[in-house]
Amino acid sequence: MNVLITGGSGLLARNWAFEKKEEFNIFLSVHSRFFEIPGTKKLLLDLGSSLSIIKAIELNKIDIVIHTAGLTNVEECEKNPKLARLVHVEYSRNIAYVCNLLEIPLISISTDHLFKGDKPFLGEDEKVAPQNVYAETKAEAESVILDICPDALIIRTNFYGWGPSYRSSFSDWIINSLRKNSTILLFEDVFFTPVNATILAKVIHLLASKKAHGIYHIGSDERISKFDFAIKLAEVFNLNKNLISRGSLISKSNLIRRPLDMSLSNLKVKKFLDIEIGTIEDHLLILKEQENLG
Numbered sequence: 001m002n003v004l005i006t007g008g009s010g011l012l013a014r015n016w017a018f019e020k021k022e023e024f025n026i027f028l029s030v031h032s033r034f035f036e037i038p039g040t041k042k043l044l045l046d047l048g049s050s051l052s053i054i055k056a057i058e059l060n061k062i063d064i065v066i067h068t069a070g071l072t073n074v075e076e077c078e079k080n081p082k083l084a085r086l087v088h089v090e091y092s093r094n095i096a097y098v099c100n101l102l103e104i105p106l107i108s109i110s111t112d113h114l115f116k117g118d119k120p121f122l123g124e125d126e127k128v129a130p131q132n133v134y135a136e137t138k139a140e141a142e143s144v145i146l147d148i149c150p151d152a153l154i155i156r157t158n159f160y161g162w163g164p165s166y167r168s169s170f171s172d173w174i175i176n177s178l179r180k181n182s183t184i185l186l187f188e189d190v191f192f193t194p195v196n197a198t199i200l201a202k203v204i205h206l207l208a209s210k211k212a213h214g215i216y217h218i219g220s221d222e223r224i225s226k227f228d229f230a231i232k233l234a235e236v237f238n239l240n241k242n243l244i245s246r247g248s249l250i251s252k253s254n255l256i257r258r259p260l261d262m263s264l265s266n267l268k269v270k271k272f273l274d275i276e277i278g279t280i281e282d283h284l285l286i287l288k289e290q291e292n293l294g
Contacts, residue, residue: 004029004062006095007069008042011169012109015161015197016066020205027060029069047091053098064208067095067108070138074113077134078256088137089144096148105211106152107204108145111138112192112219114156117259120191120223124156124215124268131257142215154215155204156264161197162290170194171287174230178239185247188227192262193219196283198290206273216272217264222280229280236284 001024005013008028014037017026021039028037029045036042043060046052047069056062069091071077077084092108099106115122116129130136145152163169168176177184195218203218224232227246234241249260266277 001025001063002027002061003064003066004043004057004060005066005068006045006047006091007067009164010068010070011161011163011167012068012159012197012200013066014164015159016068016201019198019201027056027062029056047094048086050094050098053094054102057098057102057104062104064105064107065095065099066204067092067106070109071134074132074134074256074258077137078132081133081137084133084137085140088141092141093144093148096145096152099152100149105208106145106149107208108141108152108154110142110154110156110215111135112156112158112217112262112264113259114139115259115262117261120261120263121193121265122217122263123265124217131259135259146214151213153204153207153213155200155207155218156215157200157218158192158194158262158264159197159200160194161287171233174233174244175237175239178234178237178241178243181240181243183243183245184230185245186225186227186230187249188225188246189248189250190226190258190260190262191223192226192229193221193223193264193266194229194280194283195219195277196286198286199278199283203269203273203275203277206275207269210273212272216269217266218269218277219264219266220280220283221266221277223261223263224280232280233284236281236288 003024004027026040071087113135114128128139160171
């Protein structure tokens with residue numbers, strides 16, 4: 001199977017490629033940043049042009065599109081809402097149009113930031129209530145994709161993994177800081193259900209194999225605060241957890257408004273696939289094993 005992943009220089013695309021490159025022919029779309037992952041191919045692709053996307057899909061006989069491209073910096077989205085809307089909404093519109101036109105399965109990666117943040121373990125039927133520009137444009141992208149391409153699969157999630165040298169992931173930042181004996185502050189009032197990026201890729205491919213469509217939430221079985229996640233990560237990697245300080249998002253008036261509770265229920269996907277997603281410690285042990293394997 002020929003798999004095209006947009007946002008090919010990003011965290012999820014890279015982890016996805018490393019996990020699945022022996023199983024599929026992975027094509028990573030890039031805009032300007034070049035890099036090499038042995039066993040994959042890169043495509044220069046203009047997501048602002050439907051014609052560019054059509055040509056790439058037809059020329060490379062793409063069987064499925066994984067749309068991961070996005071602007072994940074919440075502050076940057078707030079400062080530049082036009083760019084956020086271009087990347088999230090208009091690029092998604094083009095991808096959905098082409099996939100629907102060519103009858104190519106589309107999987108689009110959304111976010112867990114879409115809700116007010118006052119309830120835990122939200123399900124797929126919960127009404128979105130975006131708190132910032134990032135969430136607004138991601139929610140709009142979901143609607144645009146499903147309007148144009150009704151058979152598309154939308155994945156709401158929060159993932160971590162090994163980031164590229166030019167952009168550390170959340171887990172990278174914690175590990176690297178503690179290894180440098182630097183003190184770090186993590187919010188104890190922000191909750192989420194993080195999932196290892198490689199586990200995320202595996203579950204999504206299972207959904208695709210069963211032709212799932214619509215919205216699915218994929219996260220770990222546990223809800224955890226950012227602070228406790230860092231503590232657990234330090235324990236798994238045998239790092240000094242005393243360097244981790246407790247903080248509060250509520251006290252940070254200089255930050256763009258975010259939901260305090262982003263935890264998602266994974267019951268729908270577990271029931272549909274008849275699988276277990278795993279605990280946070282399960283996924284962190286996989287992260288540690290990946291480092292041990294190089």
